[in-house]
Amino acid sequence: MTDANSSREGFGSLYGASTDEGAQKEAFTSGKFPVAVYGLGKMGLPLAAVFAEICGNVIGVDIDPDVVSSLQNGDCHIKQEPGLGSLVADLVNNDSLQATTEPREAARDASIHVVIVPTPITEQKEPDLAILDTVIADIATGLTEGDIVLVECTVPPKTTETRVFERLLGESDLNRGEFGVAFCPERTSSGRALEDIRGAYPKVVGGIDDESTRAASVIYDTINSEGVLTVSDATTAEAVKLFEGLYRDVNIALANELGQFTDELGIDVREAIDIANTQPFCHIHNPGPGVGGHCIPYYPYFLIKPFETPAPLLSAAREVNDSMPSFTVAKVREGLESQGIAIEDAKIVILGLTYRPGVKEIRASPAISISQELSALDAEVFGIDPLLDSFEEFDIQPIEQDKLYELSVDGLILVTPHEEFEQIQWTELDDPAVIIDGRASLENLETDSWVYTIGRGKQIGKYS
């Protein structure tokens, strides 16, 4: 990576640039503004790769030495992103992308700082911005006039203007107007990150001042083929990102609540939802065994906790979604008891432990609480997940998928339908007494088990 000073010769800076935007874009794509990307995870690595393929001058920063050393060897530790492995190999090979565990060195040499580190919640459901604070403190040590900091990790509204900009002002030797800060949310879904980052939809940009918005727009307009949506300020941009996630959590809760009516109404609620959604203004989501990941179940607390304004709907939606693992366990128990099997005598296998198919992420995964509740009821619980190689968060005995045929279980719960499960030869399995299909993905199953599909209801005998 050529450092900021040597690469800026004769061009100056992006934030506060006096040249025309064409020249700025040209300077950016020719690597005159070295980029540091802080956080090389599911989002950060694809993002660093797209920046590197555009500007050829990126240093990725991660605290995990294994992440950094694999990257330095041209390997890609994020396996479920189409095209990312070969892109990373090429970019490392042609020196467009490097990696380091030294954030302050990277900050010194960069003039564009992209922050995409974890922003989880605490046990008390408070936003936990400690990692962000650390990274901002590191950037402050290397911030120079004309730099711009682009915050992409999801944060509570007002974070960029206060916690980020004010700390950079306080901890660097720069003044207001000498560097830029903008919130430019990552709106991507794992599994399609490169496609999304390159331009599945416009990039939202909101700066702490107009010049920050402008400079950030020059960058993302160059990266994203769908262009940029600029908003009034950083807080508005933070709200855009949060509202997308809150919309999803509330609507999944609606689907989960409606899905529980299936028994009393004696209908397939999923059928009713599908037909209701033919109305162009109706977008009811899908019922399921719970809402996982470190985004959708966390984001409501970015509004509920830091602010005074009441948010009863957001809290109620969290309650509904968090109740779905227990609903799932109750259905297993109901099925077993209908077959004369006490849950404390039952062997149960959970298929799919990550929070959604194809993504190696277990934070807030419904399978965690389902496994814990079943074990608390003294059931013997097994778990299968082709993406995972460690299972300590789950109260299960992990088994390989091909061992399923040797296991005679009383209950089988499909929580997360990984595509690998399509290889299961169901006719070769000892029919479990009870099957819970959490995601309505076991279509056309020839079985005499007691089958319950969340949102569809129970089916005894042939299940299709």
Ligand SMILES: NC(=O)C1=CN([C@@H]2O[C@H](COP(=O)(O)OP(=O)(O)OC[C@H]3O[C@@H](n4cnc5c(N)ncnc54)[C@H](O)[C@@H]3O)[C@@H](O)[C@H]2O)C=CC1
């Ligand atoms: N995963 C997703 O689908 C999306 C995530 N986001 C947001 O992006 C942010 C990052 O999420 P993911 O990439 O999924 O997280 P991740 O957990 O996959 O990766 C985070 C990476 O940051 C590294 N890290 C932790 N502390 C660090 C530090 N002090 N300095 C440098 N690196 C550090 C970790 O070692 C890890 O490699 C979060 O704020 C999340 O809300 C936004 C949109 C989509």
Ligand SMILES: CC(=O)N[C@@H]1[C@@H](OP(=O)(O)OP(=O)(O)OC[C@H]2O[C@@H](n3ccc(=O)[nH]c3=O)[C@H](O)[C@@H]2O)O[C@H](C(=O)O)[C@@H](O)[C@@H]1O
């Ligand atoms: C508004 C929106 O769709 N946000 C996306 C979301 O992606 P994420 O990877 O969290 O997956 P997701 O599809 O929202 O699923 C989250 C959880 O909710 C469950 N889920 C999802 C949809 C549904 O109808 N029913 C349901 O139960 C999933 O099984 C999963 O456990 O959150 C991402 C994020 O912000 O991290 C965001 O970038 C993505 O665009």
